[in-house]
Each structure stands twice: as structure tokens, then as C-alpha cells.
Amino acid sequence: MSQFLRCPACNEVIPFGERFCKYCSAGLSYEAAQQAAEQFAKLSEACALANNLNTMTPVAPIMLVSYGLATWWDWISPSRSFWLYGLPLAPLLTAFYWFLSYRAIQTNDTDFQQARKDVHKSLLVWIPTTIVLIVMLVFLHRR
Numbered sequence: 001m002s003q004f005l006r007c008p009a010c011n012e013v014i015p016f017g018e019r020f021c022k023y024c025s026a027g028l029s030y031e032a033a034q035q036a037a038e039q040f041a042k043l044s045e046a047c048a049l050a051n052n053l054n055t056m057t058p059v060a061p062i063m064l065v066s067y068g069l070a071t072w073w074d075w076i077s078p079s080r081s082f083w084l085y086g087l088p089l090a091p092l093l094t095a096f097y098w099f100l101s102y103r104a105i106q107t108n109d110t111d112f113q114q115a116r117k118d119v120h121k122s123l124l125v126w127i128p129t130t131i132v133l134i135v136m137l138v139f140l141h142r143r
């Protein structure tokens with residue numbers, strides 16, 4: 001659980017354990033604070049993971065071009081090909097995991113909205129990338 005939470009009344013970040021919000025002086029019950037702290041921790045995790053996915057997204061076109069060339073020029077030995085071509089599964093599975101874990105979160109948090117968009121974008125990039133790489137793999141093994 002997080003050491004911080006967002007005040008349910010004014011949405012400012014406050015430390016867990018305070019009985020009153022220092023920004024708006026709204027009173028916080030222990031249960032409400034605990035719930036808000038759990039939500040805060042979950043949102044932070046979701047945003048951090050989405051951020052990781054987002055940094056991987058530009059790798060997809062580079063991967064497609066280099067794998068395309070490598071496949072075409074026969075630089076990849078078929079014995080090594082499975083783990084090489086399996087690499088895009090990492091971001092793809094991470095994106096699926098993200099939706100399974102955080103899809104149900106209801107919040108107006110703008111960072112989380114951005115995170116959700118980033119994960120959508122990464123799926124839109126990695127699904128076709130994976131399909132193209134599978135086609136390349138099949139092509140490689142047929143020769």
C-alpha cells in the first residue's frame with residue numbers, strides 16, 4: 001500500500017495517516033484513507049507500467065526494419081530465431097496484463113487517462129508488429 005493518497009475531497013496528494021487533509025481540512029476516516037491509499041498505489045503502478053510500455057513503442061518500427069533486413073539477407077539462424085522473434089511478445093503481454101489489472105479503475109486522474117492512451121497505442125503498434133514478425137518467422141523456416 002502507498003504512503004500517500006489523494007484527498008477524496010480536494011484531490012491533493014497527502015501522506016497516509018493524517019486525520020485531516022492539510023489542504024482543505026476535510027476529515028478522513030481510517031477506512032476512507034486506506035481505500036484512497038490503495039487506489040493511489042494502484043494508479044502509480046499503472047502509470048509506471050504504461051510509461052515503460054510507452055518507451056518501448058518506438059522500438060517496434062526499428063525492430064520491423066532490422067528484422068526485415070535480417071530475414072531477407074538470412075542473418076538470423078533458424079535456431080536462434082524463436083527467441084529473437086519472440087521479443088515483441090514482452091510488450092504485447094505487458095499491455096494485455098495492464099488491461100487485465102487496471103482496466104476497471106474509475107478515476108479522473110489525468111496521468112491515468114494518459115497511461116490508458118499510451119497502453120492503447122502500444123497495443124496498436126505491437127499487435128501488427130507481432131503478426132508481421134510471425135510471417136517473417138514462417139518465411140524464414142520455409143526456406
Ligand SMILES: [Zn+2]
Binds near residue numbers: 007022
Ligand atoms: Zn483535501
